[in-house]
Amino acid sequence: MNIERIKRMLVKEFIHIFRDPKMKGVIFLMPIIQVLIFGYAVTTDVKNVATAVFDLDNSIASRELVARFENSGYFDVVAHLQNDAQVREALDRGKIRTVLRMNKGFEQELRAGRTAQLQVLLDGTDSNTAGIVLDYSARIAGEISQAILITRLSRIKGLFSPPAGVNIQTRAWFNENLESRNFYVPGVIAILVMLITLMLTSMAVVREKEVGTMEQIMVTPITPAEFILGKSLPFALIGFADVIVITLIGVFWFEVPIRGDLGLLFLATALYLMTTLGIGLLISTVSQTQQQAMMSTFFFYFPAVLLSGFMFPIANMPQVIQWLTMLNPLRYFLIIIRGIFLKGVGFTVLWPQMLALAVMGVLTLWAAMRRFDKTMA
Numbered sequence: 001m002n003i004e005r006i007k008r009m010l011v012k013e014f015i016h017i018f019r020d021p022k023m024k025g026v027i028f029l030m031p032i033i034q035v036l037i038f039g040y041a042v043t044t045d046v047k048n049v050a051t052a053v054f055d056l057d058n059s060i061a062s063r064e065l066v067a068r069f070e071n072s073g074y075f076d077v078v079a080h081l082q083n084d085a086q087v088r089e090a091l092d093r094g095k096i097r098t099v100l101r102m103n104k105g106f107e108q109e110l111r112a113g114r115t116a117q118l119q120v121l122l123d124g125t126d127s128n129t130a131g132i133v134l135d136y137s138a139r140i141a142g143e144i145s146q147a148i149l150i151t152r153l154s155r156i157k158g159l160f161s162p163p164a165g166v167n168i169q170t171r172a173w174f175n176e177n178l179e180s181r182n183f184y185v186p187g188v189i190a191i192l193v194m195l196i197t198l199m200l201t202s203m204a205v206v207r208e209k210e211v212g213t214m215e216q217i218m219v220t221p222i223t224p225a226e227f228i229l230g231k232s233l234p235f236a237l238i239g240f241a242d243v244i245v246i247t248l249i250g251v252f253w254f255e256v257p258i259r260g261d262l263g264l265l266f267l268a269t270a271l272y273l274m275t276t277l278g279i280g281l282l283i284s285t286v287s288q289t290q291q292q293a294m295m296s297t298f299f300f301y302f303p304a305v306l307l308s309g310f311m312f313p314i315a316n317m318p319q320v321i322q323w324l325t326m327l328n329p330l331r332y333f334l335i336i337i338r339g340i341f342l343k344g345v346g347f348t349v350l351w352p353q354m355l356a357l358a359v360m361g362v363l364t365l366w367a368a369m370r371r372f373d374k375t376m377a
Contacts (some may be wrong), residue, residue, distance in 0.1 A: 002223075004223075005222050006230050009226065010233055010234055013231060026199075027242070028242070031196060034188075035074075035189070035246045035249050036253070038188045039184075039185050039249075042180075043180045043181055045179070045181075046129055046133060046136075047073065047074060049075050049098055050095065050096045051096060051098050052090055053069075054064050054080075054086075054098045054104050056102060056104045057105060060107065062106050068144055075098070077306055079095070079235075081099070088120065094123065094125075097129065098122050098137075100118065101120075101121060102119075110148065122134060137235045148174055174343050181254055181256065182256050182257065184310075186334075186338050186342070189243060190330060193243055193276070194276050194329075194330055197277055198280045198283075198300070198301055199236045199280075201284060202293040204285070205285050205372065206287045206288065206293045209288065210290060224370075228365065228369050232277040235277055236270075236274075236277060240273070243266075243269050247265075258340065259341065259343065264340060265336075267354070271357035272361075273366075275329040277365070282364055282368040283296045286371060307321065307324065308331045309325070309335075310334060314331070326356075330362050335350070335353050336350050336357075
């Protein structure tokens with residue numbers, strides 16, 4: 001392997017990349033903008049749910065119930081409705097996410113010692129949010145019921161000590177405040193790096209075919225291994241630069257903790273980049289046009305994101321799909337980067353994922369070199 005030829009390939013690739021001002025924006029500006037957008041937008045925290053009240057009782061008890069919901073910080077009462085038609089229209093138009101309905105006689109039922117009915121109407125189009133809102137509602141209603149029971153027993157028995165019970169004290173071992181941003185921002189780093197490296201490398205070889213320089217390369221003494229290394233190393237360095245920039249934004253702008261070893265993070269990133277670059281180069285070698293390469297890239301990228309565990313837990317997927325995710329490099333890197341950021345775990349815990357990335361990287365780069373060797377032949 002001739003180091004000088006690889007060096008010349010590196011210089012050529014860097015000149016080609018940075019002579020286009022738009023390409024500089026794609027490489028460096030686009031990841032910054034995307035991580036800022038995704039950092040704020042990608043969250044599962046449910047707060048200030050737009051809530052309407054349909055109070056047919058209009059009593060002190062019903063108003064106190066609404067106040068308890070509003071003071072919880074989860075519900076934001078934005079409307080008071082007067083009839084069923086308004087309820088239906090508000091839910092249909094998506095103006096509100098939930099409706100609290102108290103029928104006439106709500107306070108009378110409570111005074112009589114009977115269970116009063118509270119109806120919670122939910123917009124179920126977003127099942128995740130609806131489930132969380134339902135859990136909030138049940139929790140608040142349970143607290144109110146317990147307070148009413150204690151008050152009633154105190155009136156009957158005079159001085160009354162509540163019966164002994166179990167007090168749950170919870171503590172999140174990692175991500176103490178349970179902020180979804182801390183969970184998703186490291187994942188955004190992995191997704192953006194995959195997107196950028198796949199887009200750049202998938203165009204690398206096929207571009208040479210389209211502009212007519214492949215024939216010139218084929219008559220040079222450069223070997224397939226030297227060509228692949230010369231093509232991939234510039235994009236690997238760009239990938240490292242993007243990881244550093246996006247990590248700095250995540251840590252200092254979004255205040256995502258990073259508790260693990262940065263050296264281990266860079267080692268895992270190198271293995272991850274080896275895999276994504278290998279896949280991109282393989283796509284480039286089998287494509288005949290840049291349009292084919294772009295379509296093939298997105299054909300791989302979107303399923304990789306959906307089957308990575310970034311948005312949907314892999315354990316909830318069918319068994320066959322779970323086996324399929326084992327071929328997804330993004331799955332392994334998400335475990336690594338979240339483990340380093342949030343848990344602070346080391347190589348002794350993450351070595352299976354790193355080994356999987358190393359094997360996939362070697363195989364994809366080898367396949368790309370074999371395919372390019374056939375092209376040159």
